[in-house]
Amino acid sequence: MQSIKQCLLAGVLAATAIISVSAHAADPIRIGVAVGLSGANSVVAPAVVQSSQLAVDEINAAGGILGRKIELEIADDASGAVGAQKAYDSLVFQKNVDAIISMETSAARNAALPAITRGRKPLVYTSFYEGRSCNPWMYVNGWVPxxxxxxxxxxxxxxxxxxxxxxxxxxxxxxxxxxxxxxxxxxxxxxxxxxxxxxxxxxxxxxxxxxxxxxxxxxxxxxxxxxxxxxxxxxxxxxxxxxxxxxxxxxxxxxxxxxxxxxxxxxxxxxSYFTSIDTPENRKFLAAMRKRFGNDLKTPNELSEPQYEAFYLYKAAVEKAGSVEPAKVIKALGEVSYDGPRGPVSMDRSRHTPLSMRLGQVQADGSVKILQTFPGVDPGAQCPNIK
CATH class of the missing domain: 3.40.50.2300 (Response regulator)
Structure with a gap:
C-alpha cells in the first residue's frame, strides 16, 4: 500500500503535468512577418502590416488556432537581400517563430530562403513575382507572369x-x-x-x-x-x-x-485583387478593414490582401494537420483552400494557386475600374519537382 507521502507526491506530479499541458496549449502560435518597412517597399508595407493585424485579430477573436492565440512578430527586411538576412535570422533562429507569412521583394525572398531551409520553417510568400522560385518549405499565393x-x-x-x-x-x-x-x-x-x-x-x-x-x-x-x-x-x-x-x-x-x-x-x-471586386467576401473584408483602422486605413491592394488570406490558409493547414509541426503543416498547405476577397484560393498547383485575374485601369480618383475578368487562370508548371 502506498504511503500518504507517496500519494501526495503522485498527486502533485499529476497536477503539475496537467498544468504543464494546459500552459503549453495556451502558448501563442508565433507567426513572423518580414516586410520592407524601409526601402522600395516602404510605400506598400503599412497596408501589408494592417492586413496581417486584421487577420490575427479575427482569428484570435474566434478562438485562435487549435485553441491557441496567434502572436505577430514583425521584422523590417529593408526591401533587400542584406535586410532580409538579418530579419530572417531574427525570426527563425532568435525568436523561433512557428511560421513566416511575408510580402517581400524577390531579392529579399531569395536571400531569406537559406534561413527557411536551415530552420525548417513554413513560409507563405504572398507577393506577386517573376515565378519559378521553389523551396520545400515555401508556398506562394501571389500571381506569376x-x-x-x-x-x-x-x-x-x-x-x-x-x-x-x-x-x-x-x-x-x-x-x-x-x-x-x-x-x-x-x-x-x-x-x-x-x-x-x-x-x-x-x-x-x-x-x-x-x-x-x-x-x-x-x-x-x-x-x-x-x-x-x-x-x-x-x-x-x-x-x-x-x-x-x-x-x-x-x-x-x-x-x-x-x-x-x-x-x-x-x-x-x-x-488578382482590386477593391472594386463586387462580392460579399470582398465587401465584408473592406468593411472589417475600415472598422479596424478607421482614418488610418491604408488602401487594401494586390500586395496586402494576399497577406490577409495567407493567415487563413495557414490556419486551415494547422487545423488539418492537427499540429504546428512544420513538416505536417507544409504537407497540409497544399491540401487546403480559403474562399476570400479574391475568390477561392488553393496552393495546390506546383505550390502556387490558380487565380481569377482582372485587367484594370486607374481612374482620376485613384480607384481602379475593372475592364475584364479572367476566372481561374492557371499558374503553369512552377515547382513540379518539389514534393
Missing part, C-alpha cells in the same frame, strides 16, 4: 492596335524576369519589342530611358519595377515627359496608384 502578363498585352494589341512595345524595369530578378516573359509573349503573339531598358533598384532618374522611348515611338509601354517608390518616380517622370502612349504597369498596386493622385490616371494594370 503566366497569369498576369497576357491581359495587358492582349488588350493593347486588340483594343489599342499596338504592334510595337517598349519595356522598362528595375535591374534585378523581378524586373528582368517579368520582362523576359513579357518579351517572349509579345513576340509569340506577333508583336515586336523595339527597346528594353533597366534602372538600378535604387535609381530614381528615368529621364535618359524616357528619351530613348520617345526616339523610337513605340505603340505601348510596359514596365516592371520593384514596386512602391520606383513606380511613383517612373509615373511622375513619364507624365512630365508629355508622352501619352498606352502604359501598362506590371508591378503597381492600388494603394500606390491612389497615393499618386492624377499621375497614375490611365495606367493599365493586371491583378
Amino acid at each position: 503566366e497569369q498576369q502578363v497576357a491581359p495587358v498585352v492582349d488588350y493593347f494589341e486588340k483594343s489599342k492596335g499596338a504592334k510595337t512595345f517598349y519595356l522598362v524595369g528595375n535591374d534585378y530578378v523581378f524586373g528582368r524576369g517579368m520582362l523576359d516573359f513579357t518579351k517572349k509573349y509579345i513576340e509569340q503573339h506577333g508583336g515586336k519589342v523595339v527597346g528594353e531598358e533597366y534602372l538600378p533598384i535604387d535609381g530614381t532618374d528615368w529621364t535618359p530611358i524616357l528619351s530613348k522611348i520617345r526616339s523610337v515611338h513605340p505603340d505601348a509601354l510596359i514596365s516592371a519595377t520593384a514596386g512602391g517608390a520606383p513606380n511613383v518616380a517612373l509615373a511622375k517622370q513619364l507624365k512630365g515627359s508629355g508622352m501619352t502612349l498606352p502604359y501598362g504597369n506590371l508591378a503597381i498596386d492600388e494603394a500606390t496608384a491612389k497615393s499618386m493622385s492624377d499621375v497614375a490616371t490611365g495606367i493599365y494594370m493586371s491583378g
Whole structure:
C-alpha cells in the first residue's frame, strides 16, 4: 500500500503535468512577418502590416488556432537581400517563430530562403513575382507572369492596335524576369519589342530611358519595377515627359496608384485583387478593414490582401494537420483552400494557386475600374519537382 507521502507526491506530479499541458496549449502560435518597412517597399508595407493585424485579430477573436492565440512578430527586411538576412535570422533562429507569412521583394525572398531551409520553417510568400522560385518549405499565393502578363498585352494589341512595345524595369530578378516573359509573349503573339531598358533598384532618374522611348515611338509601354517608390518616380517622370502612349504597369498596386493622385490616371494594370471586386467576401473584408483602422486605413491592394488570406490558409493547414509541426503543416498547405476577397484560393498547383485575374485601369480618383475578368487562370508548371 502506498504511503500518504507517496500519494501526495503522485498527486502533485499529476497536477503539475496537467498544468504543464494546459500552459503549453495556451502558448501563442508565433507567426513572423518580414516586410520592407524601409526601402522600395516602404510605400506598400503599412497596408501589408494592417492586413496581417486584421487577420490575427479575427482569428484570435474566434478562438485562435487549435485553441491557441496567434502572436505577430514583425521584422523590417529593408526591401533587400542584406535586410532580409538579418530579419530572417531574427525570426527563425532568435525568436523561433512557428511560421513566416511575408510580402517581400524577390531579392529579399531569395536571400531569406537559406534561413527557411536551415530552420525548417513554413513560409507563405504572398507577393506577386517573376515565378519559378521553389523551396520545400515555401508556398506562394501571389500571381506569376503566366497569369498576369497576357491581359495587358492582349488588350493593347486588340483594343489599342499596338504592334510595337517598349519595356522598362528595375535591374534585378523581378524586373528582368517579368520582362523576359513579357518579351517572349509579345513576340509569340506577333508583336515586336523595339527597346528594353533597366534602372538600378535604387535609381530614381528615368529621364535618359524616357528619351530613348520617345526616339523610337513605340505603340505601348510596359514596365516592371520593384514596386512602391520606383513606380511613383517612373509615373511622375513619364507624365512630365508629355508622352501619352498606352502604359501598362506590371508591378503597381492600388494603394500606390491612389497615393499618386492624377499621375497614375490611365495606367493599365493586371491583378488578382482590386477593391472594386463586387462580392460579399470582398465587401465584408473592406468593411472589417475600415472598422479596424478607421482614418488610418491604408488602401487594401494586390500586395496586402494576399497577406490577409495567407493567415487563413495557414490556419486551415494547422487545423488539418492537427499540429504546428512544420513538416505536417507544409504537407497540409497544399491540401487546403480559403474562399476570400479574391475568390477561392488553393496552393495546390506546383505550390502556387490558380487565380481569377482582372485587367484594370486607374481612374482620376485613384480607384481602379475593372475592364475584364479572367476566372481561374492557371499558374503553369512552377515547382513540379518539389514534393
